[in-house]
Amino acid sequence: MTDTFVSRLARMVVTLAIVSVTGFLLLHLAPGDPLAQFALSPGMTETQLGMIRHQMGLDVPLPVQYLVWVKGLLFGDWGRSFRDHQPVLTIIFGHLGATLELAGTASLLATWAGASMGVYGAFRQGSRGDTMMTILSVVLLSIPTFWFGLVFISLFSVRLGWLPSGNIHTVGGAFSPGDYLRHLFLPAIVLALGSTAIWSRYTRNAVAEVLGQDYIRTARAKGLSPRRIRYRHVLRNALLPMITLAGLQFPTLLSGALVTETVFTWPGIGRLFLDSLEYRDYPVAMGILMFSAVLATFGSILTDALYAVADPRLRVSRQ
Amino acid sequence: MSGPILSVRKLAVTFAQGGGPDIPAVEGASFDVGAGETVAIVGESSSGKSVTAMALLGLLPAGAGTVVSGQALFRRDGENAVDLLALPDRAMRAIRGRDISMVFQDPMTSLNPVLTIGEQIAEVLMTHDGLTRRQAQAMAIEMLARVGLRDPGQIVAHYPGQLSGGMRQRVMIAIALACRPRLLIADEPTTALDVTVQAQILALLRGLQAEMGMAIIFITHNIGVVAQVADRIVVMYSGQVVENAPVRDALDSPLMPYSRVLFRTVPTYDAVLARRQRLPTIPGHVPDPRHRPQGCTFHPRCAHFRPGVCDGFRPSLESARSGHEVRCVRWEEIARG
Amino acid sequence: MKIRTASTGMVMVVVLAFACVVLPLLLPFDPLEIDLHHRFLPPLSGSHVLGTDEIGRDTLVRLLVGARTSLLIGLSAMALSTLTGCLTGGLTGFYGGWTRRVLMRIVDSVLCFPTIFLLLTLASFGQPGALTIVGIVSLVAWMEVSRVVDGQVRALRGREFVVAVEAMGASAAHMLLRELLPNITGAIIVVSTLNVARAILMEAYVSYLGNGIQPPQPSLGAMLNDAQEYLRPDPWLAILPGLVIAVAVIGLNFIGDGLRVAVDPRQGRRA
Numbered sequence: 001m002t003d004t005f006v007s008r009l010a011r012m013v014v015t016l017a018i019v020s021v022t023g024f025l026l027l028h029l030a031p032g033d034p035l036a037q038f039a040l041s042p043g044m045t046e047t048q049l050g051m052i053r054h055q056m057g058l059d060v061p062l063p064v065q066y067l068v069w070v071k072g073l074l075f076g077d078w079g080r081s082f083r084d085h086q087p088v089l090t091i092i093f094g095h096l097g098a099t100l101e102l103a104g105t106a107s108l109l110a111t112w113a114g115a116s117m118g119v120y121g122a123f124r125q126g127s128r129g130d131t132m133m134t135i136l137s138v139v140l141l142s143i144p145t146f147w148f149g150l151v152f153i154s155l156f157s158v159r160l161g162w163l164p165s166g167n168i169h170t171v172g173g174a175f176s177p178g179d180y181l182r183h184l185f186l187p188a189i190v191l192a193l194g195s196t197a198i199w200s201r202y203t204r205n206a207v208a209e210v211l212g213q214d215y216i217r218t219a220r221a222k223g224l225s226p227r228r229i230r231y232r233h234v235l236r237n238a239l240l241p242m243i244t245l246a247g248l249q250f251p252t253l254l255s256g257a258l259v260t261e262t263v264f265t266w267p268g269i270g271r272l273f274l275d276s277l278e279y280r281d282y283p284v285a286m287g288i289l290m291f292s293a294v295l296a297t298f299g300s301i302l303t304d305a306l307y308a309v310a311d312p313r314l315r316v317s318r319q
Numbered sequence: 320m321s322g323p324i325l326s327v328r329k330l331a332v333t334f335a336q337g338g339g340p341d342i343p344a345v346e347g348a349s350f351d352v353g354a355g356e357t358v359a360i361v362g363e364s365s366s367g368k369s370v371t372a373m374a375l376l377g378l379l380p381a382g383a384g385t386v387v388s389g390q391a392l393f394r395r396d397g398e399n400a401v402d403l404l405a406l407p408d409r410a411m412r413a414i415r416g417r418d419i420s421m422v423f424q425d426p427m428t429s430l431n432p433v434l435t436i437g438e439q440i441a442e443v444l445m446t447h448d449g450l451t452r453r454q455a456q457a458m459a460i461e462m463l464a465r466v467g468l469r470d471p472g473q474i475v476a477h478y479p480g481q482l483s484g485g486m487r488q489r490v491m492i493a494i495a496l497a498c499r500p501r502l503l504i505a506d507e508p509t510t511a512l513d514v515t516v517q518a519q520i521l522a523l524l525r526g527l528q529a530e531m532g533m534a535i536i537f538i539t540h541n542i543g544v545v546a547q548v549a550d551r552i553v554v555m556y557s558g559q560v561v562e563n564a565p566v567r568d569a570l571d572s573p574l575m576p577y578s579r580v581l582f583r584t585v586p587t588y589d590a591v592l593a594r595r596q597r598l599p600t601i602p603g604h605v606p607d608p609r610h611r612p613q614g615c616t617f618h619p620r621c622a623h624f625r626p627g628v629c630d631g632f633r634p635s636l637e638s639a640r641s642g643h644e645v646r647c648v649r650w651e652e653i654a655r656g
Numbered sequence: 657m658k659i660r661t662a663s664t665g666m667v668m669v670v671v672l673a674f675a676c677v678v679l680p681l682l683l684p685f686d687p688l689e690i691d692l693h694h695r696f697l698p699p700l701s702g703s704h705v706l707g708t709d710e711i712g713r714d715t716l717v718r719l720l721v722g723a724r725t726s727l728l729i730g731l732s733a734m735a736l737s738t739l740t741g742c743l744t745g746g747l748t749g750f751y752g753g754w755t756r757r758v759l760m761r762i763v764d765s766v767l768c769f770p771t772i773f774l775l776l777t778l779a780s781f782g783q784p785g786a787l788t789i790v791g792i793v794s795l796v797a798w799m800e801v802s803r804v805v806d807g808q809v810r811a812l813r814g815r816e817f818v819v820a821v822e823a824m825g826a827s828a829a830h831m832l833l834r835e836l837l838p839n840i841t842g843a844i845i846v847v848s849t850l851n852v853a854r855a856i857l858m859e860a861y862v863s864y865l866g867n868g869i870q871p872p873q874p875s876l877g878a879m880l881n882d883a884q885e886y887l888r889p890d891p892w893l894a895i896l897p898g899l900v901i902a903v904a905v906i907g908l909n910f911i912g913d914g915l916r917v918a919v920d921p922r923q924g925r926r927a
Contacts, residue, residue, distance in 0.1 A: 011761070011764075014761055015761065015764050015765045015768060016768075018761065018762065018765035019765050019768050019769065022765065022766075022769075023769070023773075026774075026777045026778070027777060029781075030777055030780040030781055031780055031781065032780060135661065138661075138906060138909045138910060138913065139902070139906055141909065142853065142857075142901075142902055142905035142906040142908075142909050143898065143901065143902045143905070143906075144857055144860045144861060144864070144877075144880075144898070144901060146861070146864055146880065147880060147894070147897075147898035147901065147902075150880060150883065150884060150887060150894040150895075150898070151891075151894065151895060151898065153887055154887045154888075154891035154894060154895075155891075158887055158888045158891070159891070165887075213428065214423060214425060214428040214429045215428065215429055215430055215431040215432070217378060217423065217429070218423060218429045218430065218431070218491070218494075219431065220378055220415070221376060221378060221415055221416060221420065221421040221423075222415065222416035222420075222442070222443045222446070222494065223411075223412045223413065223414065223415035223416035223417055223443070223446060223447060224412075224416070224442060224443075224446055225412065225446070228442070228446070232434070232442070233431055233434075236431075236433050236434070237431070237432070237433055240433075251767065251768065251769075251770055251771075254770045255770040255771050255772050255773075258770060258772045258773075259772065259861065259864075259865075262865070263884075273773070274776070274865070277773075277776055277777065289769070289773065292768075292770060293768045293769070296768050297768065310433075311432075311433065312432065312433055312435075312478035312480060
């Protein structure tokens with residue numbers, strides 16, 4: 001714990017600054033023009049395009065655009081969408097709920113399934129079951145998420161007709177919890193698959209590591225029941241590295257959500273992001289980017305804090 | 320003494336390794352431990368002394384490759400003897416930590432870093448003596464006081480990371496003795512500690528033994544420690560017991576050439592006590608368990624090696640005098656000089 | 657067990673590589689040849705072993721050529737990212753200090769971006785195509801190598817044999833190239849193998865989202881994108897490209913995991 005909270009915060013600010021500059025440059029320098037959507041309208045003249053450009057604030061030098069944007073960012077004005085002129089924050093929060101529901105469900109599923117697989121494998125190292133789990137997690141990590149999406153849709157929606165193939169609820173229907181859950185089911189599972197594999201490998205290693213420790217031998221020498229050893233001694237210790245993984249999962253889940261939402265036409269942040277990239281809707285794209293970067297860095301700080309609370313060794317050394 | 324509380328007969332442990340030949344870690348070890356007696360098992364690393372201890376408590380990794388055979392009769396209070404090596408898991412668990420406990424070498428890694436000291440002592444009492452959490456916690460404080468820790472009321476709430484190595488070893492001892500075991504197995508309990516702390520821990524163990532009357536199997540390679548604590552010495556070499564004698568007898572007149580070199584630089588009991596000598600080094604290496612020499616396993620390193628005699632068949636453990644056993648074909652010749 | 661999966665992986669990759677180099681030459685179809693009379697043929701129908709797609713192109717040939725592109729992209733991206741990663745990681749690990757701090761800040765920041773965002777925005781810079789993909793995938797993948805090399809070099813830096821050579825007056829370049837690098841080849845090979853797998857996956861994602869290999873050139877990701885529209889009548893068009901990706905990536909991951917055990921037995925026992 002040589003890192004003080006302040007230096008952590010400073011590092012976070014530097015990281016966010018780099019992210020904002022890189023993201024801004026990447027977006028603005030990439031070919032493509034936000035005005036493309038207007039340029040195609042019949043009767044659009046150069047003068048009119050110039051006016052639009054001016055209103056979007058795109059007619060000043062790039063560094064100035066950046067500074068204007070950063071200033072707004074700091075004071076809570078994240079700009080307005082080039083597409084529908086809604087405030088960026090309003091749009092983001094409008095889509096956030098759907099993504100959180102999807103990613104939240106998926107990460108719960110993944111943590112539960114992955115951790116169970118990992119614990120199972122670690123306690124039976126070298127067994128047939130353990131080998132199967134290991135192979136299964138490699139397989140899950142090796143196949144693109146969207147393929148699972150397509151296959152599940154083709155099986156459960158198209159062939160069997162059990163579950164809907166997309167959207168958050170039946171189009172035109174009234175909202176009902178059952179209908180919502182049915183729509184949530186497939187995308188949540190697809191999004192969870194990759195993380196499940198990561199959790200399973202990670203948990204297995206963490207538990208196997210703890211199982212080899214001297215204090216587990218001590219616990220056995222004390223004549224404790226296997227159950228007590230497993231929960232109180234092994235899992236308590238294995239939990240610590242798993243906290244770290246939970247924090248690191250955030251950007252991965254978001255990337256996964258991007259693709260899953262596309263496959264299942266789920267109206268969340270991920271799809272919004274892809275759309276805004278396609279339309280060169282800079283304010284929205286940058287808004288989402290910064291939003292997720294802030295969440296990711298907060299996630300890692302939160303992880304460290306949790307770790308410090310959960311691990312007596314750290315609690316002690318801070319005294 | 321009313322007969323031994325533990326009699327080990329022909330204990331053998333073999334580890335199978337994937338593909339290669341099996342590794343015989345212990346080959347037919349036999350010895351007794353009397354009630355309240357301290358038996359030191361002495362030997363170089365990989366002599367099989369720790370494996371012997373782990374096998375007695377059923378702590379060897381339960382993989383398919385580990386084969387334990389032989390007999391280890393243990394007498395609990397007022398009961399018939401049970402064979403530790405043949406007990407089902409559940410019965411063995413009831414003995415571990417209650418009738419036989421163990422203290423390990425490295426106190427820095429042997430305590431669970433995320434549980435408080437109090438919890439780690441209390442859980443033995445709750446498991447074996449059926450105490451409530453509150454009773455067990457009170458008992459834990461008492462035990463901490465008995466192992467000589469100051470402020471036991473504070474220490475129960477501490478985590479191992481807050482204690483020094485010596486303090487942690489005291490905690491380990493408190494855990495081991497919480498249920499008043501009849502036998503304590505101490506596997507190099509002082510090796511990882513500073514010299515001054517070593518002496519304190521030894522004194523503590525002897526004091527507690529006098530008070531509680533348990534027998535101790537003391538595994539060590541430190542002859543000085545042996546002289547201080549042991550009633551009897553069992554010398555192990557490459558998986559076999561090569562000499563077994565009362566401590567004074569063993570140190571003053573060792574019969575097996577290996578023990579002779581082992582104790583050479585420390586010729587008398589008192590000198591050993593005074594100098595607290597470590598094991599002297601012996602030329603050569605402990606043989607690889609997979610390729611042990613023909614005949615006496617010590618013969619390649621033995622100063623008294625006689626071709627045709629020592630490398631033919633494996634000598635058996637024979638009784639030299641009352642209570643003094645030795646595994647050497649030539650012990651009589653060598654003793655005569 | 658690990659050895660067996662590693663050789664299974666080896667077999668999977670070699671067979672796939674061999675198939676996608678040799679088979680297209682033997683099959684009587686061109687991957688771009690349109691045949692509107694034979695559209696949506698199911699697998700095992702006549703001469704089209706795996707059927708045809710929405711405009712009658714032979715699925716097998718397109719799969720093989722797509723896989724060939726994927727493997728080539730994977731290998732090239734691996735080469736490029738390994739080179740970059742070794743250079744940066746070697747330097748930061750060797751010199752430490754500011755060099756290292758700056759690099760780590762950059763790596764941290766890049767990791768803050770969702771990978772897909774990086775891939776998609778970077779993809780829009782160049783002409784969409786194989787070379788661009790190699791470039792952007794390397795840009796995203798070098799960090800992993802860099803971290804590993806940095807860690808390994810730092811760990812070895814203080815070891816006796818390196819200190820001894822330094823005391824004898826060896827130049828930094830000599831120490832890095834002759835003493836340090838040979839000792840970490842194993843670790844580098846492992847990350848690189850896993851990076852080929854990652855690159856193939858990334859190519860699939862980018863092409864699936866429409867910014868990768870452009871039609872009519874066959875690509876596994878793009879084929880999946882096309883197939884999406886025909887999930888109801890012709891699910892095999894979606895299933896087959898996914899299976900090919902799976903074979904390649906699983907094979908490479910098996911090899912990588914197996915090599916990891918060979919390189920670092922301690923790690924292997926736990927993994």
